[in-house]
Amino acid sequence: MTKPTAKQIKALTEVSxxxxxxxVAERIATSIGPAFEGFAAVAGTLPFDLEPATFLAVQxxxxxx
Amino acid sequence: xxxxEPALLxxxxxxxxxxxxxxxxxxxxxxxxxxxxxSQPSLNAYMSIEADAALAAADAADAALAxxxxxxxxxxxxxxxxxxxxDEGHVVTCGSHIxxxxxxxxxATSLQRLKDAGTVRLGSLQMVEFAYGPLGHxxxxxxxxxxxxVDHVTGGSSSGSGSAVAAxxxxxxxxxxxxxxxxxxxxxxGVSGLKxxxxxxxxxxxxxxxQSLDTVGPLARxxxxxxxxxxLMAGADPLDPTTSTRSVPDYMAATRASAKxxxxxxxKAFYVDDLDADTAAILQNTIATLKDEGVKIVEVDLxxxxxxxxxxxxVLATEAAAMHKxxxxxxxxxxxxxxxxxxxxxxxxxxxxYIEALRWRGPALAAYLAAVTGTDAVLAPVxxxxxxxxxxxxxxxxxxxxxxxxRLTRFTRPINYLGLxxxxxxxxxxxxxxxxxxxxxGRPFDEATLLTIGATFxxxxxxxKQCPELA
Numbered sequence: 416m417t418k419p420t421a422k423q424i425k426a427l428t429e430v431s432x433x434x435x436x437x438x439v440a441e442r443i444a445t446s447i448g449p450a451f452e453g454f455a456a457v458a459g460t461l462p463f464d465l466e467p468a469t470f471l472a473v474q475x476x477x478x479x480x
Numbered sequence: 481x482x483x484x485e486p487a488l489l490x491x492x493x494x495x496x497x498x499x500x501x502x503x504x505x506x507x508x509x510x511x512x513x514x515x516x517x518x519s520q521p522s523l524n525a526y527m528s529i530e531a532d533a534a535l536a537a538a539d540a541a542d543a544a545l546a547x548x549x550x551x552x553x554x555x556x557x558x559x560x561x562x563x564x565x566x567d568e569g570h571v572v573t574c575g576s577h578i579x580x581x582x583x584x585x586x587x588a589t590s591l592q593r594l595k596d597a598g599t600v601r602l603g604s605l606q607m608v609e610f611a612y613g614p615l616g617h618x619x620x621x622x623x624x625x626x627x628x629x630v631d632h633v634t635g636g637s638s639s640g641s642g643s644a645v646a647a648x649x650x651x652x653x654x655x656x657x658x659x660x661x662x663x664x665x666x667x668x669x670g671v672s673g674l675k676x677x678x679x680x681x682x683x684x685x686x687x688x689x690x691q692s693l694d695t696v697g698p699l700a701r702x703x704x705x706x707x708x709x710x711x712l713m714a715g716a717d718p719l720d721p722t723t724s725t726r727s728v729p730d731y732m733a734a735t736r737a738s739a740k741x742x743x744x745x746x747x748k749a750f751y752v753d754d755l756d757a758d759t760a761a762i763l764q765n766t767i768a769t770l771k772d773e774g775v776k777i778v779e780v781d782l783x784x785x786x787x788x789x790x791x792x793x794x795v796l797a798t799e800a801a802a803m804h805k806x807x808x809x810x811x812x813x814x815x816x817x818x819x820x821x822x823x824x825x826x827x828x829x830x831x832x833x834y835i836e837a838l839r840w841r842g843p844a845l846a847a848y849l850a851a852v853t854g855t856d857a858v859l860a861p862v863x864x865x866x867x868x869x870x871x872x873x874x875x876x877x878x879x880x881x882x883x884x885x886x887r888l889t890r891f892t893r894p895i896n897y898l899g900l901x902x903x904x905x906x907x908x909x910x911x912x913x914x915x916x917x918x919x920x921x922g923r924p925f926d927e928a929t930l931l932t933i934g935a936t937f938x939x940x941x942x943x944x945k946q947c948p949e950l951a
Binding site for chain 2: 416431435446456457458465468469472
């Protein structure tokens with residue numbers, strides 16, 4: 416995973432129906448970029464049989480010390 | 481009990497004083513109203529002060545009590561809450577211009593449960609626009625000011641709750657915590673605040689920001705008061721199917737227990753990195769106090785917390801943007817610049833990245849719990865330093881705004897991503913007399929242990945009893 420460029424973000428915002436100006440796209444890239452870098456080691460590594468509801472299962476089974 | 485200024489009592493004490501008719505609900509209500517009106521020009525903690533209605537409700541509570549009728553453990557106790565809890569028939573602004581005149585047609589379950597216990601409504605408390613900001617600025621209604629030093633922020637997004645509880649303008653207040661919004665104002669304002677486990681307290685009728693991360697909880701003057709409020713609100717709610725069906729522990733009993741023999745973990749890294757000198761010293765003092773109370777202290781080696789922060793940002797930004805999309809299309813001019821900027825961040829995250837962040841939540845929680853095996857809780861600062869000034873953090877939608885926000889919230893967001901409970905307790909003051917809080921982080925649904933440790937700490941210290949001078 417690499418952080419998106421302002422140009423890519425501009426395209427994403429157009430697809431979302433909320434097109435951003437060049438200036439706003441640049442600002443979004445600066446703001447959200449560190450999150451992409453932080454999540455890079457996890458992205459694309461998760462096993463196939465894993466769904467979001469696993470969180471609830473862990474929350475309930477691991478509650479005890 | 482001699483009560484010269486009822487507003488200075490704790491929630492638990494004022495409830496007892498009203499129940500035993502040592503003071504009346506009117507006296508307690510008038511005392512809070514007097515302080516609220518007096519401080520409003522300097523603190524701006526209230527969104528609305530509803531004096532006539534509050535006093536009428538207090539008189540009704542007193543009359544009921546005179547007839548031997550009590551509605552519950554908070555009978556006649558006046559409270560005000562963050563202005564995002566729907567209260568049928570009342571304007572609920574959510575700190576926004578968009579909902580400036582919006583009247584709720586339902587009542588939040590959490591609020592209804594407090595009403596059922598007998599509370600009186602004082603009005604509503606200020607907050608960051610749509611709860612999307614950790615500092616306390618609000619371009620529509622003005623910044624809320626820290627009662628310890630009015631040039632400094634309160635923290636957010638439960639800004640009015642932090643300021644009003646610290647200044648004794650209400651006995652307690654509901655906040656909400658999606659990325660730190662209870663713990664940060666509790667820390668910056670010197671009060672106790674409990675971020676509850678995801679699923680413990682119903683979110684029905686509470687303004688949504690991020691459905692995966694939103695939690696409801698109290699800010700109050702003591703850990704005991706947090707326990708009282710949480711015990712009343714917690715538990716399954718058919719209006720919020722995500723609430724847990726497990727039974728609610730006796731949180732008040734937990735505050736009477738001793739933490740002696742418990743084990744608290746101190747992170748080896750991340751939460752102890754780059755702390756201001758005062759915060760670092762107060763962390764060490766907190767550790768020393770807990771040791772004196774018979775708590776065993778061990779170091780814990782936590783998984784990469786920076787990754788959790790990043791994942792939290794993916795989830796929060798995407799869900800907030802989705803929630804607000806219609807208004808972002810129709811009324812972008814009605815948002816404050818910083819809130820709109822942060823909502824726009826969510827547009828840059830693809831559906832695949834968002835779902836990946838949600839899929840990782842289970843394994844990330846399992847890894848965290850494995851790392852803290854053998855401990856009852858983890859102790860960490862809430863933020864690297866005490867409250868910054870309003871002026872230095874008034875950065876609007878500048879390019880550096882998000883970086884500043886991320887720095888202030890980096891110790892709170894991992895806990896939101898993992899859905900864990902976190903109790904912020906006043907732990908000391910800086911040399912310039914600004915409060916500093918520490919957070920106790922627990923296992924899922926184990927608020928009781930945090931309350932035991934927090935109450936033990938408060939029996940040994942008096943930071944939570946200190947009250948700022950009312951300007």
